[in-house]
Amino acid sequence: MTAPPEVRILDSLEDLFQAGADEFVRLAKDAVRDRGKFAVALSGGSTPRGLYQRLASLPPASLPWDKIAFFLGDERHVPIDSPESNYRMAFEALLSKVPVPRENIFRVRSEEQDADAAAQAYEQTLKTFFNLKPGEFPRFDLILLGTGPDGHTASLFPGSKGLQEKDRLVIANWVEKFQTDRITFTLPVLNHARNVIFLASGHEKAPVLRQVLEGEGATLPSQLVRPPDGRLLWLVDRAAASALTPSHS
Numbered sequence: 001m002t003a004p005p006e007v008r009i010l011d012s013l014e015d016l017f018q019a020g021a022d023e024f025v026r027l028a029k030d031a032v033r034d035r036g037k038f039a040v041a042l043s044g045g046s047t048p049r050g051l052y053q054r055l056a057s058l059p060p061a062s063l064p065w066d067k068i069a070f071f072l073g074d075e076r077h078v079p080i081d082s083p084e085s086n087y088r089m090a091f092e093a094l095l096s097k098v099p100v101p102r103e104n105i106f107r108v109r110s111e112e113q114d115a116d117a118a119a120q121a122y123e124q125t126l127k128t129f130f131n132l133k134p135g136e137f138p139r140f141d142l143i144l145l146g147t148g149p150d151g152h153t154a155s156l157f158p159g160s161k162g163l164q165e166k167d168r169l170v171i172a173n174w175v176e177k178f179q180t181d182r183i184t185f186t187l188p189v190l191n192h193a194r195n196v197i198f199l200a201s202g203h204e205k206a207p208v209l210r211q212v213l214e215g216e217g218a219t220l221p222s223q224l225v226r227p228p229d230g231r232l233l234w235l236v237d238r239a240a241a242s243a244l245t246p247s248h249s
Ligand code: 6PG
Pocket: 043, 044, 045, 046, 047, 048, 074, 075, 076, 086, 145, 146, 147, 148, 152, 153, 154, 155, 199
């Protein structure tokens, strides 16, 4: 039986970033102690930027940077110098500011004209890094996610074909509302993680958070992320949590 999500409500956005950084450091040290490395998939969007900046501001010795492997859970189909690029945001906020070896950073080749080819190449990167046999899924130590007001997560949008994918690790997923492909981890990859941490902040996320955490059934993509052998933690600020019932508050 999958454990219910753990929900931690922080008084401010700064407290949320600090809580995220504390979790990241603890999980990284545990993973390196137990398995010699920490494989983490970063989220895109804007909320995580503050967390990445907080991690970049830590004393360098706070983390075993040379044993951390960075991936992206999803990427827009744009060049890496585009303001839309998740890699660009993570590079500017964190990866360019910490002593992580360049060979430990695995980005999507989102500049490829063919989004499917970019997805297949990234899928091969995962298979190689995790030394996967056919049919196996990677077990990330941590996957960071956000949720959109429509309940999407990574680039798995409500009604998109990618939600049905059960075999592939990474796909190009057509997003009707944006009229573009995005490259994204599939639900099986998200649900094989040891730890998934969602970050959500702001009043605009209050309705979706109530639906995701307290709504009946599981129809929204963010509700479908429930790792059966992993820990699911929602780090939210008071504004995003403002529509939750007192049991969560
Ligand atoms: C992306 C993200 C996406 C994001 C949500 C929430 O590529 O944009 O992967 O899933 O996490 O849209 O974004 P905010 O945290 O910026 O609201």
